[in-house]
Amino acid sequence: MRQDINNWFISPNGENTEYVTDFFSEIIAQLIDNSSNRSQEELVPLLREDFSFINELEEPHDLAQILQKLSTIYDNSMNASSVGYIGQMDSIPNIGAIVGDLITASINNNMLANEMSPFLTWLEQELIQVFCRWFGFDKRAGGVMTSGGTLANIQALLVARNIKLNSKDGNVYNSSKQPVFFASEHCHSSILKAGMFLGIGTENVIKVKTDNRGKISIDCLRSDIDRSLQEGKMPFAIVSTFGTTNSGSLDEVDEIQSICNQYHLWHHIDAVYGGAMTLSENQKHICPSFEHADSVSFNPQKWMFVSKTCSILIFKNNKQFQNSFRIAAPYTSETNAINLGEFGIQGSRHTSVLKLWLSVYLIGKKSFGKIIDLNMKITKSFTAFVLQNEHLELYTKPELNILLFRPKKRVGQSEKEYKKSLSDFQNYLYHKYIYISLIPWKNEMWLKCIFLNPYFDDNELKKLKEIIEAYFE
Template sequence: MNQQELPANAFIDPSGFNKKSIEKFLSKALHRIISLISSSDTRSAIPEEINISTQTIPEESIGDEQLIDQLETILLSSMNPSHPGWIPHMDPPPTTASMISDFAAASVNNNMLSVEMSPAFSRLEQQVIHKICQLFNLGPNASGVLCSGGSLANLQALAVARNAKLKTQKSGIQTLSQKPVLFASEVAHTSIQKAAMVLGLGQDSVLAISVDSQSRMIVEELKTALKQARKEGKTPFCVIATAGTTTTGNIDPLEEIGQVSQKENLWYHVDAAYGGALAFSDTYRDKLTGISDADSITFNPQKWLYVAKTSAMVLFKNQDQLVENFSIGAPYMEEDEDLINLGEISLQGTRHADILKLWASFQHIGRKGFQQLIDESYHLTNFLHDKLKRVDCIQLASTPEMNIICFRGQPEWISSSAWDKWNKGLQEYILDKHGIFFSLPTYRNSKWLRTVILNPFVDKQTIKNINQGITSYIEETKKQT
């Protein structure tokens, strides 16, 4: 093929013709990237300016050096999760192994659509999935697939639930005589409503169940809602529990909800996108008691297991349920006697080999390494929680069950109508004085500060700086009144 208009290192020549040129290009790029990440603590946790003023599609190649320069500029305009003050979201710095293996997976560009197009990765994905199913005690028939994020995992789980319980795989929901409904807590992830919309159920098919003061689903309210739905001529088919709510990190009573689901013959899904990582900790796995009763589970290693995005999965207690209620064969894919083509049982067809970075992270860090990261997160969270409890005007949204703390100031020396503005000011003050960044979600119709103690470079000094920043801000704002 004529490549006259292409740079000499546009592709890696299989004969090794341009090997030296490729090595030089990659070496320069890698050196620049490592230098950038290794100096993350010298820059703000959030970009001070965003500079992406570059040609989108130039007529000709801009050359290696200019490309690397522009890559660096874009990275400098990106969020900086390696900064020790980056603690606002469930988005940590990635493991080194996941970075390297993501490049390795891209280099061979296999397609997870079929075994033929990803012979090693397809097998590796199923092996890793089965091991994770064991950690959740889902039983010997459990299986699942990787997805590009928890939203897709929730969507596929609900699609299987709908087809399994309502028998809509072929005829669709328009043939149902009663409106199908599902149940989730009022603080469940918004992807549940999106999934209901995509599946043709409509957002109003998601019936929100009230939560207690700790943001956990009230099981008695669930029972009442089930009775009321049936009284109104609706058809309940699924209950969703959350293990790690987005804003406060709380865990629904998984065991009790599972018992209700089983008694009512409903599909039981647990959104453990965040909290599922506790299965890797001997110290805290008991917080997931009852998750083994789930028919399906969403779990995102890209969060508390630090794997580079995207790394998420949907697991099923019974692989037959997945195959019977979701699988669609493709005539253009060759069948394998030993392994099903993953594209047949996945919402996605063409898919990147995300399994390699997950597998590589497991190999490099090990379960005990992940346990230490999780346990340390709890240790530092408890340290911060103890300090916040001692500050008079600070209100906690709930008692932390994971490594997330949601709090807000309610200073009595100003009007309650000004509290949201005061908390916004506290967020800006701590970022300016200590380089520590909190998120500022809306919760219970008010603004709250939220921290996720996930960054492996957070230490006790970070917590002390937070406490000092809060104390100083309180003193300064008091003087201004």
């Protein structure tokens, strides 16, 4: 049995160092080979193979069998590393993040409590302070890391409810009036899920109409708040979005902040995507005054190329956040140390701070800014191409690196024929190893592309233009 155990674990006594070294060498070699040869692979595989092997779980398997199965998994996974994968907010992970995930798995610390992750607990708090400064907050700010933007947004609104409704125990039934909060009609789905988590229901998440650019209408927001007050309801928060998922629209965050101040409402900014603009000295001028908001969510797993999942939730007043949300863990030692599991929705959770720190340490804030600048330059160039092409139309000039466009509808073409032609155009690009998503937006269908991959440069843009031009010849 001892030998079998040495085939499955890294011996803390160094008994199987040679075997483990060979094992990981083979695994890493396959990983690098796969990642280095993805440009001409399927972008979104159709899962045509036989996957019955996943049920072969009764007996152990050796390295050769594992490598064979991993090859199948690689071949049937979404190919976000390809420069042609420009249809979603997923991209190639940086090598610091990959290493961080590997090390995190090997040390297997638990972010629930300080005694289970002493250094990483300290590192998370220190790194959050760095991001607080980058977003303009002062030393009173702080926060937590979460497993993705959905949990960050939900927790922000849970804290908003606890503070604004004075209900740390989360019992909204003690309220004499119906609590409601406001968000864009194009807000992320996590905001509606928050309505369920908060116990107020999705119907009490008031979805505010947007203008033709996809931004919250300030006039409609004021009207919705006033109407809710007239109806005897209790508004407690507004969610603004700095980079919507479908169109990359940027709400007028500073104006919304003024409304929050006027009505004494909590202001949460969903900057999960667009918050990365603060990393670039050339782009940060479009950023709002994040530091005036009560909370901000941001995902390094997107425009910082950190492997999933990795999200940060910042609170302007960290002590207020902690006092309103902390639930002590009775199974940890009673010390003055911070136990992060007491301040988050999750108790035990994956350690995402190490891969984030390694990413920033490897690349540096200035270089992240340069990559963002490149992405924005490519977006601007492609926008000009669409505007100049007689066969294409643009929804609106993009504010981020997300762009909606489509072939123009031909004279006499029915709506059904037009929708099919959009799908045909998408399929044509796909067979040229370019994935652009086809999405509903403002009751119409549009093609969405996101210039996120750092390898998508002027040469790749030239290829894309030529491929599109060839379609209309």
